[in-house]
Amino acid sequence: MHHLVVGAGPAGVTACETLRQLDPSAHITLLCGESGEPYGRMAIPYYLVGNIDEAGTRLRKRPGYWESLRISLRHDRVAALAPDDDRVTLESGETLDFDRLLIATGAHPVSPAISGIDLPGVVHCWTLEDARAIAERAAEGSDVVLMGAGFIGCIILESLVKRGVKLTVIEQGPRMVPRMLDAVAGGMLQAHCESQGVRVLTRTRAEAITEAEGRLTVATSQGEIAADLVIVATGVRSNTGFLDCSGVECDQGVLVDEQLQSSRAGVFAAGDVAQGPDLLSGSRQVHAIQPTAVEHGRIAAHNMVGQGARYPGSLNMNILDTLGLVSVSFGNWEGGDAHHALVLDNRDAGRYLKLVFDEQDRLRGAIAVGHTEKVGVLRGLIQSRRPLHGWRERLQRDPTRLAEAFVAMPLAQAVKA
Amino acid sequence: MAWTGKILRVNLNDKTCKEEPLNREWAQQYLGQRGLATKYLVEEIDPKADPLGPDNKLIFATGPLTGTMASTGGRYSVITKSPLTNCVACSNSGGFIGQELKNAGWDMVIVEGKADGPVYLYIENEKAELLPADDIWGTSVWHTDEWLHKRHQDPLLRIAAVGRSAEQGCLYSAVINDLHRAAGRSGVGTVMASKNLKAMAVRGTLGVGNIKDPKRFMQAVNAAKKVLADNAVTGQGLPTYGTQVLMNVINEIGALPTRNAREVQFEGANEISGEAMHEPRPTDGKPNLVTNAGCFACTIACGRISTVDKGHFSVKNKPEYWGASGGLEYEAAWALGSDTGVDDLDALTYANFICNEDGMDPISFGATVAAAMELYGRGVLTTEQTGIPFDFGSAEALVKAAEWVATGEGFGKDLGLGSKRLCEKYGHPELSMTVKGQEFPAYDPRGIQGMGLTYATSNRGACHLRSYTVASEVLGIPEKTDPLTAEGKPALVKAFQDATGAVDSSGLCVFTTFAWTLEDIAPQIDAACEGEWTPERLLELGERVWNLERQFNLAAGITGADDTLPKRLLEEPAATGPAKGLVNKLDEMLPEYYQLRGWTPDGVPTPETLQRLGL
């Protein structure tokens, strides 16, 4: 049995490890599209600040790890998946046959279609290589423009400030991290960044980038901004291009079912490239976050070896530490009228909490700013899909008692995957 | 070491919070908490200051072992000049806020002046600020607690607050912390409210360290924990029954003051006893007691957590009182029950909830209700004043009284005066069961002679916790003495007073001394604190504290003539029980006590005594 795992991010790596655990005799190939050892993108900000070196970003650190698991790690990318055969063609030209295929190719950053986006000094912050380029240019005192205040932009924001650059953030949307935080929380983040000397321009669109004498100028809807470095973090898109004509059905990503299997038998997808079931809505969505990638990888591996495993769906969640202000969001926090949302707003003291319930008193979403203690229970509470019954009234009186609400619930089974 | 070395000085006049170093020299002489804070108070305020004026100060003080792993090491005290007694007041409490203050890096908080509007003090480690309390002024401690947790979005915030009773000027209002622990006596909460300070909310995450010899400290702590676990009182009696283990015992020896101390035995004692709290109620099949509970670091866990029957008249249609909360300790059960003649356990528990919710000392409250009941029984008070029939034994009267004092409504204003002022107001000062204006607690000095001397000489007015000779006279700790004789009691009282002075200054709970002696305590302090700490030194320190308090009271205008007991205890013999025919023999004990103390026959410390103690 040959398992081919394409992509060496958290989803692919977890899948390989799980496959090895479940099937000691299988032949496992892990294709890594970037040079070097598999690494975690989540570690890039810490590399940028200099807290860790490149080795510190590695997903697995033990020397000889892949060999010890008899995982064949190859550096190559898939150019195409044959429509009728269980075979891929690699960019190197070689072909590989497989019995089971896991697509864990992740995503790539996208750029706005504006002039000057290809100029030197305009970079993404996605790969370790991008990070090296930024580290080289983002010198203390230099002017840096960060295009996009989404999650990716925000996780590198702190490292840029710590490098001592003069930072301007421009965001098209009405607030920072609009898909993760609501208006109050996003506003708190902005105010906090501004108080730390970061210039934040929301509702601002970059229109062109020009270069003169080694300096860049970003023309925006709010005027021109000079920069030594422009970092583009305006979004990512799943890497599905090589699947054209392969018979694998794609939408925003590879559409997968509860077994993480695509429309084509024997072909699975996991991680940022997979558009799988969403826990709360049941619809299929891309949740490009590390915990989902890992769960996808594990569940997919079970199904690849024929041990039926059902994935109840992923929960969107994120955590950001922006210059000391920690914000988290879980699930579907949008909307919620007075009856369904509990809000504590003490934004002046850096604290905010919003809990949103559905019609059955089940927690369906949450945002918290300034809270780090036991925030994981928000996941537990949502994932349990259990009504909060009598606790609802207590939380109404004091929403900060949510950890107690969780501990009081007989959830042990419910939170197990 | 063991001290953080930092004091927070809060000036309410100009709304400033400033850090200053702890006086280390004083710490060596007075240790912490009661002793050290009294030293600061004595040095800083005019003994004649109006207790409810801006010149009085209010000190929240921890001890050097507060916040450590020493069993019961979570105590703090509130020290001020009492509006009830005009004496120095020191009220000790457990719960969790004491250690939180220490964890925030503070040995003490000294509050001075008076705010121009309601404020609360918010402390988060080194950050301390006064914030507006308009939204919580006029609300209960429980509401304030919830509001502050929500406001700061911090479930781990520890809160001490005053209730509406204090705002309304009740003279025996307590500072309540952690919902149901109280710095209960002498009206320290009244002082806090007089300063427009509604609450103190503390979050400390710095850690308590500065232990001189951590390894030796942990050895001493573990050895002492074992002593508590192996002792019948601290290892079994107190966890099972709480201090309520005493109700039947004290009743049997004829020392349970009943119906304003007209009698010394209560026919309903068993109904309101620790044993009764375990019995399933006939109505709902549940016992009053839900569980025992420990204060911070306490391995005894004598605390009571109780419920009231949902169908009981006091809580009918009031679901906010259906949950569990702090239940009856012995003193509260006595004051609310035996002293008022009420044997309805649910009514007592409810009244106790109200005392916690709005910050009243249940001893003074119950004893004042008892005095009012006697005045009513004599026709001095009528329903014109009391609003409803106010007979001994009326659970309805007790419950209403609690609600009225809590909010300052109706007859609650009179009851909030305390027994002494109430009885004076209605022309019968002799019916007030108080010493120096403070109501005495649950031990009748006719049946336990040493407690007469204890009440008479206590520096904060009548109090059992200044020298708990009950331990010796009833329980035989450290050795049994005869409760009916005055012989040897002056020395016993002095020894207990001095030892207690040291314990109250350490951060530990006095209940440990059912099992511990200073021989168990000294090694813990010695391993934690700089300097050498022997039992002898601690005993001397306790004596120093005692004399310092005495000096303050003398300067405040209290004299030896105030070292007395209500006439009833001195002239009306006990009618039943082992003490039948006895009055308290204070006149036999007091002169000997003065002599042992090194005081003049008028009760003034001699220059030699003061010099010996370094005063």
Add this chain to the structure above:
Amino acid sequence: MQRALSIDPGKCTGCLQCELACSFEHTGLFNPSRSVIRVFTFHEEGRFVPYTCTQCAEAWCLQSCPVDAISINADTGAKEVNEATCVGCKVCTIACPFGTINYSQATGKVVKCDLCGGDPQCVEACPTDAIVYVDADQTGLERMRQWAARTDAAATA
């Protein structure tokens, strides 16, 4: 056979000796805010529930770590954070649905129960045997939750 913490909330008095012992063992200070065992107080029910990592088989924290900073101690079975490797990204703190791995402002890393290398100090400190370290299939989690479930029932009653 590996051992596990078995927690009986019915015996807990809420004294926090466990939190003190835990923080003292791991930080050298008495500091409940840095304890990785936490006693929840259910005031209205009069219940105290000590709560910490159950070293669950799913190992959500370990799985979600992007830098391989969490590993299983072969002797104790504990999932342990390697402080030198942890970058403080906090992903594990949202991945763990029990909330038992948390970010420490003081160290900039995450912290969780490591069973004190096989000699859990909370167990040593507990005066009522509410926390014991036993060879048992039925660890604290189920009993802890069964106990707490009564809280739930009480709340709906």
